[in-house]
Amino acid sequence: MISLTIDNQPVEVEAGATVLEAARKLRIDIPTLCHDSRLKPHGACRLCIVEIAGMPKPVTSCTTPATEKMVVTTQSAHLNRLRKTTVELLLSDHPNDCMICIGSGDCKLQELAYRFNLRGSRFRGKMRAHDRIDENPFVQRDQNKCVLCGLCVRVCEEIQGVGAIGYANRGFESKITPPFEKELSCEFCGQCIAVCPTGALSGKLWVGYPRQQGLEKTETTCSYCGCGCNLTLHTYGKSIAKVTSRQDNHNRGWLCVKGRFGYEFVTSNERLTTPLIRRQKGGSLEPASWEEALDLVASRLLDIKSKHGPDAVGGLASARCTNEEGYLFQKMFRAGIGTNNVDHCARY
Amino acid sequence: MAGLAAKFGSGAMTNSVAEISDNKALLVIGSNTTENHPIIGLRMKEAVRNGAQLIVADPRRIPLVKFATLWLRHMPGTDSVLLNALMHVIIREGWEDRTFIEKRTEGFDAFAEGLKQFTPEFAENITGVPADDIVSAARIYATAENAGIYYAMGITQHSFGTNNVHAVGNLAMVTGNLGKHGAGVNPLRGQNNVQGCCDVGCLPTDLPGYQKVADAKVREKFGKAWGRTLSSEPGLTASEMTEKMLAGTLKGLYIFGENPALSDPNMNHSIKAFENLDLLVVQDIFLTETAELADVVLPSASFAEKEGTFTNSERRVQRVRIALDPPGQAQSDLAIIKQVYRRIDPEGVSENATAESVFNELTALWPAMAGMSYERLETEGLQWPCPTDDHPGTPYLHRESFAREGGKALFTVVPHVLSKELPDEQYPFVLTTGRQLFHYHTGTMTRRSTGLDKISPAPYIELNPEDAASLGIEDTGLLTVTSRRGSIRLKARVSGIVPPRVVFIPFHYKEAAANRLTIDAMDPISKIMEAKVCAVRLEK
Amino acid sequence: MxxxxxxxxxxxxxxxxxxxxxxxxxxxxxxxxxxxxxxxxxxxxxxxxxxxxxxxxxxxxxxxxxxxxxxxxxxxxxxxxxxxxxxxxxxxxxxxxxxxGDDYHTFHDNQEKIILGVLGHIDPESIDEYIGIGGYKAAEKVLATMTPQDTIEEIKRSGLRGRGGAGFPTGLKWSFCAANQADRRYIICNADEGDPGAFMDRSVIEGNPHAVIEGMIIGAYAIGADTGYIYIRAEYPLAVQRLKIALAAAKERGFLGKGICGSSFDLDLKIKLGAGAFVCGEETALIASIEGERGMPRAKPPFPANKGLWGKPTIINNVETLANIPPIINRGAEWFTSIGSEKSKGTKVIALTGKIRNTGLIEIPMGMPLKKIIYDIGGGIEGDRLFKAVQTGGPSGGCIPQQHIDLPVDYEGLKSVGSMMGSGGMVVLDETDCMVNIAKFFLTFTQEESCGKCVPCRIGTKRLLEILTRITEGEGKPSDLDLLQELAEDVRDASLCGLGMSAPNPVLSTLKYFRHEYEAHIFQKKCPAKVCSKLLTFYIRPDHCVGCGACKKACAVKAISGELKQVHQVDQALCIKCGSCFDACKFNAVIKE
Incomplete structure (x- = not known):
């Protein structure tokens, strides 16, 4: 363990921990924009700078390893001025159209502007004007809002191992783009959207729903594969507005294309909304009331049982439904009808 | 499942997903992890970043190959030969874990004897994997401090799938890669709640918690709890049900939340079986291919509209919560089953039963979940076994002993068996089926999600450029694919992903359903279909 | 005979x-x-x-x-x-x-040549000629008679400091690297010379490549590296070619490869071509580039000496630094410390250029006064114009005014007046140079060469340039002076790497010493050096104009009117201030103000 002092408070951290991690352990709030604890430190936004005794100039706490007896200061007039200037510089090259921005309310830049009480910027000047349009059903990109934090590039490379996007050009004209500015070729996991701190990356499926007000959040579990990722469903009225995942779960907030974007089926207009009965063999399925349908199912099952014995009846349970449903289903067959003819289709 | 249960006493991932990144070596065989279990795939990539050596054994150049130290491209259906050869090398080189074998296993001598013929050269002949690569793979896996094996349907969906699973288990046992962190034998579950579905007793031979129907004491326990005398007659597996339906002895079938008319092997055969029923009840959220054949269709709720729990691949039980109301008159599966059940037996389930009360009934009957409650699952999932209220759950199994009688794991001799249908002059190609990233299973959900269907809108068959050239077919050209059971027409995707003489079709698409072609041969023990190998012919 | x-x-x-x-x-x-x-x-x-x-x-x-x-x-x-x-x-x-003539001799005689001395005398493509002047003796000596620790101590005692810019003590850097527990270490020669107008590294490699190789052998031995890279820009084809020849020859003679000079020490050196991004001279960006990544700097600490190439301890030394190593070993640390000033030992190679009579590559003992460089070696200012300032340290350096003409040129001296040694660029400016324009010139360069990673450098240098531009165009506001000062300080203090930290130097130093020029641009809307065209007014002095019509002919926008042999006039509303009339007039009748 390493002992150090941050803002006059002693703290102990594991060897290899960064100053930022040590500060967070003390619940000291250091602003960040390009940092994500799930990715390698980057040190690009310069907001997490701190002063360390013995070092000639401020250093980024996200990249600096904590060392024994280090003395760290996270708040000073000088640090505050540098952080404020950095945010102002970002705002000087940002549309600042929060009112109509899809990222509003979930935007770190907006929060930083609020924190430093910045309505505008002293540094008006040229702004980037990107006109790239991405043709794909999931990822919406508004590059003028990109703060070049590099999170999307890093998550794609470090976590997803895909490397679908990278940097191009230099200096003020730097931008993030697929290799050789070609069409985006990716797995559409949306990890980049999840880590984007501004409205630069968002989901195309989100459009048309409120951003914050009126959305309800429900924590649940994905219904696709056996990974069992935790999902947060953001619903609005009768629809799912978007799906996200919290960082502090076993899937660490990462999802795949199906989990993140494959939810439209829930509100498909092809959903079954009423029981259907085929009243005679060869006839067609016709709507029926629940009473009629349930009575029919129960009476026919009992009928077959009484004529041919319980083993003339079988049940196929779902590997897609809940434990409770599976349990009650097999119980119904075993205890209710008296057969062990119950299986599931997961072998396919 | 059945294979692992015979060896270790339980059939589930022995270890946790989070441990994957701590593996020093990984063997991924018969699992296209990044496409079918993408988030587990991320952990594998992380392991590689952390310096682990990754061995991928797959006939196809799956995306994970990009991250592999070594790729073994064996022919479909030769997994157990490959695995046996690895173990042959391990024993020949003295890389086995003697202490583990002596203290924690039984049946080693006969097993070792059975490996004699599986030299790397012998295996090279059958699998097509160079003998040197087999030796390298054996070294990487056996000499790593801790190594995990990950497999999925590529291992199990064979007429000798249980054999394959035995071979996988043997490999972990011989190197002592069980009962410790970052190792183990890990079947990756294809659907969100396969694990839970098995756990809760949706198996013809098992009551909840793998308690055997055949065991009179077990029947007595459940009979008492449920207030009914239980049948000792073993139930039918799904595929046996198909046979009995055709034979006319199974007359009524109740299916919920599955689409066997599209997912069953040799589906033409299954459809005939369904049509032969007196009563087919299908409970689903869409009018699936199966529901279209039903006498009664019951509209149910999607995962976003109901309450309950799912158990993921790593035995983690997690909450599912209501975010939306079901559309129209649709009701949750639990509510529907409850109402049917109450009509069959009003005492079987209370009118006031809730997901939580059913969960509590279940956990009272299975000690491994006895420590779980909705309250404990409120913020995060728990991995079974979790026997008491203060038990933190179990990240990896078999730490002290195996769940078999005597506590030891059992070595099994795995003979060399061939797939039921091998290519011949008439049907010269091997067809292997599977999934792809953008769709799921029979596509009932993903094909109704506009974005996913836009990216991957149409069925296709992957074939090697060499074969494409000899057939005179270009990329995206149409091909007719025929097996002894049926025929489909779909677009060619010419790609080096498959080796020559092997073709791949994803089974998500009903308009060109791969399961019209597949063979309904199955594993005699697990009753799993042989979806990974059958013979087909290709025509322009 | x-x-x-x-x-x-x-x-x-x-x-x-x-x-x-x-x-x-x-x-x-x-x-x-x-x-x-x-x-x-x-x-x-x-x-x-x-x-x-x-x-x-x-x-x-x-x-x-x-x-x-x-x-x-x-x-x-x-x-x-x-x-x-x-x-x-x-x-x-x-x-x-x-x-x-004599100036050739005064140019050379005032120099002290440790590095450049042999450049005009030996064939750089012949290893025999290098051996003939005592080449590889130092490597042999080190391998045969010195431990790595001894070697590091010797370099420490010599006081040699990095010649690439920051002037960090070389021996100390080596000792940091050697102190790490690691299975591998690397040595890298930074030959990614990026300052416009700088060509010392190129000249050294072109003229004496073996000296650099020998320096690397000694360095690698001292820190325990078995692999080294020479990162050199692809725009230096001759240097690359001569390096290749030299590496092959050194290998053939057993100075590289396995068991060098009969010792148990192995070293393999590889050439890595850079694509000419200025920022790749920054050591962490250079490492990223060798690793195949985009050349973007990484935060320090950890320093490369602890965690560098492929995460292993790595030493990066500049060409000139490495070329100093063999002479130090051969002649001893004491000899080296006898040259130079108190804290800056040895010599420095400087690219002398600008408004000066003798331009070229020179080598001076550390601490030589600026005046001596400019007037004795450089031969003074071109024409009879007045000296205004000297800009040192490349595009990120600062401007030093007349009042500091006696300043000793060494690391401390330059730093004390807000400039820096950098890689050794020195541009002499005279009264016809506008200091605001000079600052703008350098910012244009650094702003374009910013890698775009960190915010202060990416956007900050752009905004600095925009403010400078509007000042030179007469759009400057009184508040711009403070804004410029504050932003320059913030970019300096908040940037990730040396590029951003030093890019504001031209602004800060000109603001400090030539504030009056900024004020003239902002308040009087005048450019005192008569450089910033938008602030100039062209008019014709009636007493000098002979009415020849040359100016009228030269004017592309028909802003000049007047009959032949009559005094001409400039219509200020039409004038685009291109200066053609000024150049065309043979009678000094056109005046710009």
Whole structure:
């Protein structure tokens, strides 16, 4: 363990921990924009700078390893001025159209502007004007809002191992783009959207729903594969507005294309909304009331049982439904009808 | 499942997903992890970043190959030969874990004897994997401090799938890669709640918690709890049900939340079986291919509209919560089953039963979940076994002993068996089926999600450029694919992903359903279909 | 009578550009024609290509040495060769009119040449010539008689500091790297010389590549590296070619590879070509580039000496630093410390340029006063104009005004006045240079070369440039002075790497010493140096105008009117301030203000 002092408070951290991690352990709030604890430190936004005794100039706490007896200061007039200037510089090259921005309310830049009480910027000047349009059903990109934090590039490379996007050009004209500015070729996991701190990356499926007000959040579990990722469903009225995942779960907030974007089926207009009965063999399925349908199912099952014995009846349970449903289903067959003819289709 | 249960006493991932990144070596065989279990795939990539050596054994150049130290491209259906050869090398080189074998296993001598013929050269002949690569793979896996094996349907969906699973288990046992962190034998579950579905007793031979129907004491326990005398007659597996339906002895079938008319092997055969029923009840959220054949269709709720729990691949039980109301008159599966059940037996389930009360009934009957409650699952999932209220759950199994009688794991001799249908002059190609990233299973959900269907809108068959050239077919050209059971027409995707003489079709698409072609041969023990190998012919 | 004759032709990039190859070929043909060869005329007549000796403005420079006497000719072209051979070589009568003048000698005599000394004398493509002047003796000495620790101590004692910019003590850096527990370490030679106008590293590699290789061998031995990289820009084809030749020769002679000089020490050196991004001279960006990533700097700490290439301890030394190593080992740390100033030992190679008579590559002992460099070596300001400032340290350096003309040129001296040594660029400015425009010029460069990773550099340098631009265009506001000052300080203090930290230097130093020029631009809307065209007014002095019409003809926008032989006038509303009239007038009648 390493002992150090941050803002006059002693703290102990594991060897290899960064100053930022040590500060967070003390619940000291250091602003960040390009940092994500799930990715390698980057040190690009310069907001997490701190002063360390013995070092000639401020250093980024996200990249600096904590060392024994280090003395760290996270708040000073000088640090505050540098952080404020950095945010102002970002705002000087940002549309600042929060009112109509899809990222509003979930935007770190907006929060930083609020924190430093910045309505505008002293540094008006040229702004980037990107006109790239991405043709794909999931990822919406508004590059003028990109703060070049590099999170999307890093998550794609470090976590997803895909490397679908990278940097191009230099200096003020730097931008993030697929290799050789070609069409985006990716797995559409949306990890980049999840880590984007501004409205630069968002989901195309989100459009048309409120951003914050009126959305309800429900924590649940994905219904696709056996990974069992935790999902947060953001619903609005009768629809799912978007799906996200919290960082502090076993899937660490990462999802795949199906989990993140494959939810439209829930509100498909092809959903079954009423029981259907085929009243005679060869006839067609016709709507029926629940009473009629349930009575029919129960009476026919009992009928077959009484004529041919319980083993003339079988049940196929779902590997897609809940434990409770599976349990009650097999119980119904075993205890209710008296057969062990119950299986599931997961072998396919 | 059945294979692992015979060896270790339980059939589930022995270890946790989070441990994957701590593996020093990984063997991924018969699992296209990044496409079918993408988030587990991320952990594998992380392991590689952390310096682990990754061995991928797959006939196809799956995306994970990009991250592999070594790729073994064996022919479909030769997994157990490959695995046996690895173990042959391990024993020949003295890389086995003697202490583990002596203290924690039984049946080693006969097993070792059975490996004699599986030299790397012998295996090279059958699998097509160079003998040197087999030796390298054996070294990487056996000499790593801790190594995990990950497999999925590529291992199990064979007429000798249980054999394959035995071979996988043997490999972990011989190197002592069980009962410790970052190792183990890990079947990756294809659907969100396969694990839970098995756990809760949706198996013809098992009551909840793998308690055997055949065991009179077990029947007595459940009979008492449920207030009914239980049948000792073993139930039918799904595929046996198909046979009995055709034979006319199974007359009524109740299916919920599955689409066997599209997912069953040799589906033409299954459809005939369904049509032969007196009563087919299908409970689903869409009018699936199966529901279209039903006498009664019951509209149910999607995962976003109901309450309950799912158990993921790593035995983690997690909450599912209501975010939306079901559309129209649709009701949750639990509510529907409850109402049917109450009509069959009003005492079987209370009118006031809730997901939580059913969960509590279940956990009272299975000690491994006895420590779980909705309250404990409120913020995060728990991995079974979790026997008491203060038990933190179990990240990896078999730490002290195996769940078999005597506590030891059992070595099994795995003979060399061939797939039921091998290519011949008439049907010269091997067809292997599977999934792809953008769709799921029979596509009932993903094909109704506009974005996913836009990216991957149409069925296709992957074939090697060499074969494409000899057939005179270009990329995206149409091909007719025929097996002894049926025929489909779909677009060619010419790609080096498959080796020559092997073709791949994803089974998500009903308009060109791969399961019209597949063979309904199955594993005699697990009753799993042989979806990974059958013979087909290709025509322009 | 047999004489020993050597003809040295400058074949550095400057020499070749001036026609060195043609001159060399002309000598070869002439020798064949007149029969100058070993058998008939002389004992040994050697035509010899040599590296740059620094005075590129006079190229092609040719030495003709007969026995112990040597003459140097300047501005030689192929047409002069016939006469040089006939008169000087055959008749032993030097061609006086073509010889270099006194200024050539004052240029050289005031220098102290540790690094550049051999550049004009040996063939860089011959390992034998390098060995002939004592080359590889230092490596042999180190490997045979010194431990790595001894070697590091010797370099520490010499006080050698990094010549690439920051001036960090080389021996100390080596000791940090050697102190790490690691299975591998790397040494990298940073030859990614990116400052505009800087060519010291290129000249050293082109003129004496083996010195750099020998320095790397010693460094690698000291820190325990078995692999090294020379990161050099692809725009230096001649240097790359000579390096390749030198590496192959060194390997063949057993100075590289397995068991060097019979010791158990192995070293493999590889060339890595850079694509010419300025930021790749920054060591962490350079490492990223070698690793195949985009050349973007990484935060320090961890420093490369602890965690560098592929995460292993890595030493990155600049070309000149490495070239200093063999002489230090050969002649001892004490000798080295006898040269230079208190805290800056040895010499520094400087690219001297700007409004000065003698431009070129020079090497001075650390601590030499600016004045001596400018007036003795440089020969003073061009024309009779007034000295204004000297800009040192490349595009990220600062401007030093007249009041500091006696400043000793070393790391501390330059830093004390807000500039820096950098890699050794020195641009002399005179009264016709506008300091706001100079700052803008350098910011234009650094702003374009910013990698775009960190916010202060990416956006901050852009905004600095925009403010400077509007000041030079007469759009400056009074508040811009404070804004410029504050933003420059913040970019300096908050940026990730050396590029951003030093990019504001030209702004800060000109604001400090030439604030009045900024004020003139902002408040009077005037450019005192008459450079910023948008602030100029062109008018015609009636007392000087003869009405020749030259200005009227030259004006592209018809802003000048007037009858022939009448005084002309400029219509200020139409004038676009291009300056054509000013250039066209032969009577000094056009005035700009």
């Amino acid at each position: 047999s004489r020993k004759i050597t003809v040295n032709v400058c074949m550095g990039t400057g020499g070749i550009a001036a026609g060195g190859s043609t001159v060399m070929e002309a000598f070869r043909q002439e020798f064949a024609e007149v029969g100058v060869d070993n058998a008939r005329v002389v004992e040994k007549c050697r035509l010899h290509k040599v590296g740059c000796r620094g005075f590129c403005a006079r190229d092609v420079l040719v030495d003709i040495a007969i026995d112990d006497q040597s003459w140097t000719y300047q501005y030689v072209d192929e047409k002069m060769v016939k006469r040089l051979v006939a008169e000087h070589i055959l008749d032993n009568k030097p061609v006086e009119q073509w010889l270099v």
